[in-house]
Amino acid sequence: MTKFTFVATTPMGIESVLKRELLGLGYEDARAFNGYVEFSGDESAIARCNLWLRTADRVLVKVGQFQAKTFDELFEGTKALPWQDLLPENAHFPVEGRSVKSQLSSVPACQRIVKKAIVDKLSAKYGRQTFPETGATYSIEVSIHSDQAMITLDTSGAGLHKRGYRKLSAKAPIKETLAAALVLLSWWKPHRPFADPLCGSGTIAIEAAMIGKNIAPGLQREFASERWPWIPTEVWTDERTRAFAATNKDVDLDIVASDIDSEVLSLAEYHCRKAGVAECVRIVKQDAGQFSSNAEYGCIVTNPPYGERLGDQWEVENLYRAMGRAFRRLDTWSAFIITSHTKFEKMYGKPADKKRKLYNGRIQTNLYQYLGPLPPPKER
Template sequence: MSKVEIIATSTFGLEAVVAREVKQLGYENASVENGKVTFTADKLAICRANLWLRTAERIRLKIGEFKAVTFDELFEKTKALPWAEWLPVDAEFPVEGKSVKSTLFSVSDCQAIVKKAVVESLKKSYNKSWFDENGPLFKIEVALHKDIATLTIDTSGAGLHKRGYRRLISGAPLKETMAAAMIQLSYWNPDRPLHDPFCGSGTIPIEAALIGRNIAPGMNREFVSEDWPSIPKKLWQEARRETHDLAKYDRPLEITGTDIDGDIIIVARENAEEAMMEDAVRFRRLPVSGLRADEQYGCIICNPPYGERLGEKREIEQLYRMMGKTFSAMDTWSYYILTSYPEFESLFGKKADKNRKLYNGNIKSYYYQYYGPRPPRKEA
């Protein structure tokens, strides 16, 4: 099977996590740059990456890359790319663009030139003068960075964070991709309890349940490239069959989520039902001050309010002090906390063993990681 170049786009700060997932899928040649992970594989990898990558934003097919400092260069080099290998005669192919530190800074002009170049390429391949564009969608992107133009086609459609289970959301939802990354950056595993004391609409507990049962995050949604004639249907069937073969539907898990807002707990339960994880996750109303644990060696993973939701600085400071007091009493547990609040560690009362800069949406945040003692080894 012929090889293709694939780009898994990423939130800044999560590139290494995405690269690790790509390698776990069996693609060892991944290269990491800001905001993306690139690897070479067969067409089946397009299907598998869309279905399995938990922390990538979307999967793009790389058609070509070249230097372009004039519009003529951009036109001719785009026209020379093998568009007809992917776009059928009835393809719908809008063009999006972006330009950073490049001579060709007018995005709208670059989009128009790329569109015209693709049309001219297809005219030659299909011997046609007009294209109705009433078939499958191929969303093209021209991305210019320091005069290097990268031409890609989006294979995902809706972003990969849209798993399909979150019909109802809270006011400041955490993206599913970020929740999955927080879990994968922790030392949690399916044999340990996990608790989120600020669960909101349930994203962290639900993502943990999907990870714990090895359920592909894209199993229950569709992707735009499923309609492409250039990717045989049998490849999608093979990739989807793999997701069912590898799932551990009956694996027992100890995952809970609590929140002070009783209405949002109802939403979390409904989202868990949509994800078919209602038997794996328990939700209940509880303030963080009431948190207790009978279990040992668990993990708290949470995204507490940063200040925007509660509004008052004094309330946030009181909350973080309460978290420090409550969490420290659970002395065998590890805890992982994402917040943008700059004085978090001093309010929490303890310096993190490790922190990592992440972007939660456009908000620069830090993921504070506090490691508890290692769980004792289970006897064989």
């Protein structure tokens, strides 16, 4: 097995959650940076992390990092990397790029330089000047920040938020990775009730159910690196077998997903079936302001409308007031509400115990955290 340095990317604000996931998978050297977490492992880490990480966007191999103030430095630094060990002769290797606060500001030029350097390196091994690129895809990214170039190789393919269960989308859906992060930030555990009273197409409730049942989020999809010849097929087979075996089929979950829109509730039901959690998520048609429960020590995690369009503000603010009245009646429950509305706490009727800045796509939001008591030890 070969030792690699990996980069798991994630939206800003979620790095600590992703690091916690990696530590839980056994990668004790995980180190958080802005927008990503670095860790090391062998080929099995590629399969394990793609299958199990809930809050990562992608898992990348960090091929190299070096100073690149000039195109010559970028070319030579790229050419010095071990491409002959990573790319077969027929590899399809598109190059993407980005540059922030760097002298090399032309991204297309940087992409061309990196591509040329890789071709030169491969030419020395394979004895040819052009390559057919008819084989498996090895997507490469050159990221230059403050004149430091990082060259990475994408093992995931499609973003990891694409679990395979959400085939249809409602208006303004939340990404599966962010939904999972909200659940993990709530510290909810399967022995407690869980609810999303504004569930839309059901993503938050489904992610909670998958966490509760310990379902690996990548079990229903494929990854680009599964077609790479230097990762043995048995690595993927073994990791998938372990992931299937780790599913907790017997856990008893109390999860409610409710909304007033019949159309999105039908999507939620469909997605629950696709995700394999239909038996543990109750779909209920109900206004969020009417939400109630006889259970104790529950957890609400929800992504309400933000009221970003001028005509929606009055309606959204009334919704927040109704949510505040309903949720505050549940005096043993905790509530975690994400929104970009700057006056949410005023409308809700209570300041949050904690706030955390997160990004929902490109929208800056806050996660407002209202912390109820924990269940007595005998009930945990």
